[in-house]
Amino acid sequence: MxxxxxxxxxxxxxxxxxxxxxxxxxxxxxxxxxxxxxxxxxxxxxxxxxxxxxxxxxxxxxxxxxxxxxxxxxxxPPALVERNQIVTLVYRRSGLLIATEARALGRGGVGDMLRVMNLASRSTVTGQVDEAGRVIVGPSARMLHDLEDF
Known part of the structure; x- marks a missing residue:
């Protein structure tokens, strides 16, 4: 059976x-x-x-x-930033907000880590691309949503 x-x-x-x-x-x-x-x-x-x-x-x-x-x-994700594009580079910490222009050294979409060159200082930093195509650097580089008015 x-x-x-x-x-x-x-x-x-x-x-x-x-x-x-x-x-x-x-x-x-x-x-x-x-x-x-x-x-x-x-x-x-x-x-x-x-x-x-x-x-x-x-x-x-x-x-x-x-x-x-x-x-x-x-x-x-689709690229928002193309190589050599001028982007806004943002650093924010403890109430301090610094924004300047930078040149993208690669291409990337929302959430991608991207190397950029600060045009004023010529230094290279890595930050995260946000929804507006800005590159956020520093300890709060995890998708800042409160910069909409900037």
Whole structure:
């Protein structure tokens, strides 16, 4: 009886299927992904994106090749700051607010850490890009939302 039950269960059990996203075509780095750029395929890969919604609207950080898995590390928020762009550099601590102009030494989106060169002092610092495209440096570089009036 037990053997019959095990045989029946093995016939009814279907193998688990995993799905992942792959590129539908060659996608250059810096491209904003649209639904037509990705395909859902059977398979699994470490770090692969598994839902179309997780990828659409993000920017490819590297070249994505057709049929290859798209990994979460290959994608990021769309860039707000381009290399060599002049940005506002903000430092804030204990009521002190210093703002100046800086040149971006790379490109980045909201939340990305970005190196910039202060145009006044020529020193290079690293800060975090906020929603307005400013680069926040110092101990409070974690997304300052209260600078909207600046």
């Amino acid at each position: 037990m053997l019959r039950l095990l045989a029946l269960l093995s016939l009814l059990a279907s193998p688990l299927r995993a799905e992942m996203l792959v590129a539908a075509r060659m996608i250059p780095a810096g491209t904003l992904l649209e639904p037509r750029d990705v395909l859902l395929r059977e398979g699994a890969a470490a770090g692969a994106v598994v839902a179309v919604e997780e990828a659409v609207g993000l920017e490819s950080r590297v070249v994505l090749y057709p049929g290859r898995p798209i990994r979460a590390a290959d994608l990021g």
